[in-house]
Amino acid sequence: MKPLDGLHWPNRFAALGSDFYTELPAQGLPDPHWVATSPACAELLGWPADWAARDGALGVFSGNATWSGMRPLASVYSGHQFGVWAGQLGDGRALWLGEVDAPAGPLELQLKGAGMTPYSRRADGRAVLRSSIREFLCSEAMAALGVPTTRALCLTGSRLPVRRESIETAAVVTRLAPSFIRFxxxxxxxxxxxxxxxxxxxxxxxxxxxxxxxxxxxxxxxxxxxxxxxxxxxxxxxQAIGFCHGVMNxxxxxxxxxxxxxxxFGFMDAFDPGHICNHSDDRGRYAYARQPGxxxxxxxxxxxxxxxxxxxxxxxxxxxxxxxxxxxxxxxxxxxxxxxxxxxxAKLGLTGEDDGDQALADDFLKLMAASRADFTISFRRLSRALSHPEPLRDLFVDRDALDAWLARWRARVAPDAEARMLAVNPAVVLRNHLAEGAIQAAQQGDFTEVSRLLKVLSRPFDDPENPHDAALPPDWAQGLEVSCSS
Incomplete structure (x- = not known):
């Protein structure tokens, strides 16, 4: 049975011609296994819930096979990296499988980590399990937060060794979007x-x-x-959810x-406008406050x-x-x-417009920065501060200054703001330490935490069953670093 091996693949990008890409097969993973799949992403494609169990699916999404109509290719592009012209780049570890008709319109599917292409620039074209779990989870977490994003359908892995700072194992993320065209x-x-x-x-x-x-x-x-x-x-x-991309080339x-x-990438824990999530960004070009510029x-x-x-x-x-x-x-x-x-x-629960709203928002952020208050938890606790201010006050060093701000806020906010605020201020985001827990378990062959965390992140505005998912990060999380090799 191959019920998905008869899909219509319009492949409009391929019609542009060979100036834009190189057609080539993937270099599949040896002895692949499933790590995780996204039910929400499969629904976006209009695929059945058990699509991953159908014959041939694991081979296709680990780069070992194709379905009829797919045209694997790598596209060429160039760009500025860290503000400097980098010349020709291209899909060095991504391979476009094709464009499939979905209920809401055509979606392009890409394998990330399926081997070398003409644009790999002396790299191996592989992705490691660690970074692939982060991309898989964050793609779907951002979608649940309502942030425009590419999506992640599934993640496959292999014992194939890949060298980064150390020897890791290979993985392939299947991601999708209406188009992957870049500046x-x-x-x-x-x-x-x-x-x-x-x-x-x-x-x-x-x-x-x-x-x-x-x-x-x-x-x-x-x-x-x-x-x-x-x-x-x-x-x-x-900016509104404290997300740092890390490499806005x-x-x-x-x-x-x-x-x-x-x-x-990274979601901020302690609020710092100068926060740099990318360890490779030694000059802070892509710090949080600099992202708009x-x-x-x-x-x-x-x-x-x-x-x-x-x-x-x-x-x-x-x-x-x-x-x-x-x-x-x-x-x-x-x-x-x-x-x-x-x-x-919206995060402050304000309706209508008032000339003082910008100052009210700015002053709350200044108080957060002065106390290095947790970004996500501060806004979540503020959502309930009309009736329960103490949990919010516990995050701040200068409580008198916070109390003065809260008095201004109460004079402006509507009495029924709590439900609206809880609907825009998430309880759970993909913090680095949560991703790290899933990664460490997966590296030992246990993928249950990846799937569990995916479910939690799919409902970011609900208080999770496990309070740990929405708690302040542990002290050891401060030592976690991500870089361009992540």
């Missing part, structure tokens, strides 16, 4: 002056993913503004405004890549075209500010 795809063809390919890519992307831009006077400008607005929405959501920025490439910088890089699509035959025309693109990028600023304030109002 770096456009940068690649602009930098190499492949203008015909750049035009084809822009036309293809607009036709399939931004059709409302097609009839604009300048579709490229309309596309850039759309991406700027989506990116502003995304980063505001990150232009090749990790989605043209659809999705959270893309879960590497050295980096996104804005990345949009300028995208604008530069789109410039050849506009009139640039004279200096005057090029200058005017550049100004129109810059104006589109500027849409990010206003959108981010309004989205951030709106999200903070």
């Amino acid at each position: 770096g795809h456009f940068e690649h063809f602009a930098h190499h002056e492949q203008l015909d390919a750049l035009r084809r890519l822009a036309g293809w992307f607009i036709a399939h993913h931004a059709p409302e831009c097609a009839d604009a006077p300048e579709p490229a400008v309309a596309l850039l503004e759309k991406v700027a607005l989506q990116t502003a929405d995304l980063v505001a959501h990150w 232009t090749d990790n920025m989605s043209m659809l405004g999705l959270t893309l490439d879960y590497g050295p 980096v996104a804005f910088w990345n949009l300028h890089a995208l604008a530069q890549a789109l410039l050849p699509l506009l009139p640039i035959d004279t200096d005057q025309a090029a200058e005017a075209s550049g100004e129109r693109l810059l104006a589109a990028v500027e849409a990010f600023r206003g959108r981010f500010a309004s989205q951030m304030l709106g999200r903070m109002r």
Whole structure:
């Protein structure tokens, strides 16, 4: 029985041609086994609940087989890494299986960790179990939080050894999204002056993913503004939940405004605006408070890549075209500010608008920073502070200052705010120590904690059955580090 081996695969990206990718098979995992699957992601695809038990599924999603209609390929792109032009990059350990029709529209499936490609740049093309568990869990956790993100269908593993800082074992994550096109795809063809390919890519992307831009006077400008607005929405959501991406290179920025490439990410424990989650980021380029500015910088890089699509035959025309693109990028600023304030109002339980709301939100964050209060727990306890303020007060050193702020907040907040606040301030996020517990068990062959944690993270706004999942992190968690090799 292979009931899934008859799906329709439109594979629209493959129609762009060989300038955009290299077709090649995966290098499968030897003796693979299932680590975890996501029921919510399978439902998104419209697949039966027992799809992973069907004949052939394990082979396909460990890179050892394909279903009819799949066209494995690796795409080429370039980008800026840590603010420096890195040249050609591409899918070095990701392999596009194809695009499958799903109830809500076509979704692309990718294997991450299925071996070397022409874009691996002397790397092995593999992913390790440790980082794969983190990506699998966080992809689905972010979706449950309502954050735009790529999704993770399943995770397979193998005893195949992979060298990182130490010898680890290999794994493959199957992730999906409407498109995996990045800023770096456009940068690649602009930098190499492949203008015909750049035009084809822009036309293809607009036709399939931004059709409302097609009839604009300048579709490229309309596309850039759309991406700027989506990116502003995304980063505001990150900031509002204390999420740090860790490596916001232009090749990790989605043209659809999705959270893309879960590497050295982290949810903050103690609130620190300068928090750096990526141990490799020694200059703090991607610190929490800098994420909005980096996104804005990345949009300028995208604008530069789109410039050849506009009139640039004279200096005057090029200058005017550049100004129109810059104006589109500027849409990010206003959108981010309004989205951030709106999200903070929701987290504080405020309805309507008041001129003092920004200061009220800023002052609470300052108090949190001064006490290094836990980000997630502070807002969760604030949700119940109208009736139970003491648990919140326990998090702060300067209780008099907090009490003064609470008096201002009570004068502004509605008496029935608690339920609304609990619906936007999560009880559980994927903290590093929770992921580490699942990783350590999985490395011993026990995958039950991965599945258990997935269930908990699928309901982040509910108080978990195990209080440990929503508790302050243990002291040993301070020693956990993630880096670009994660």
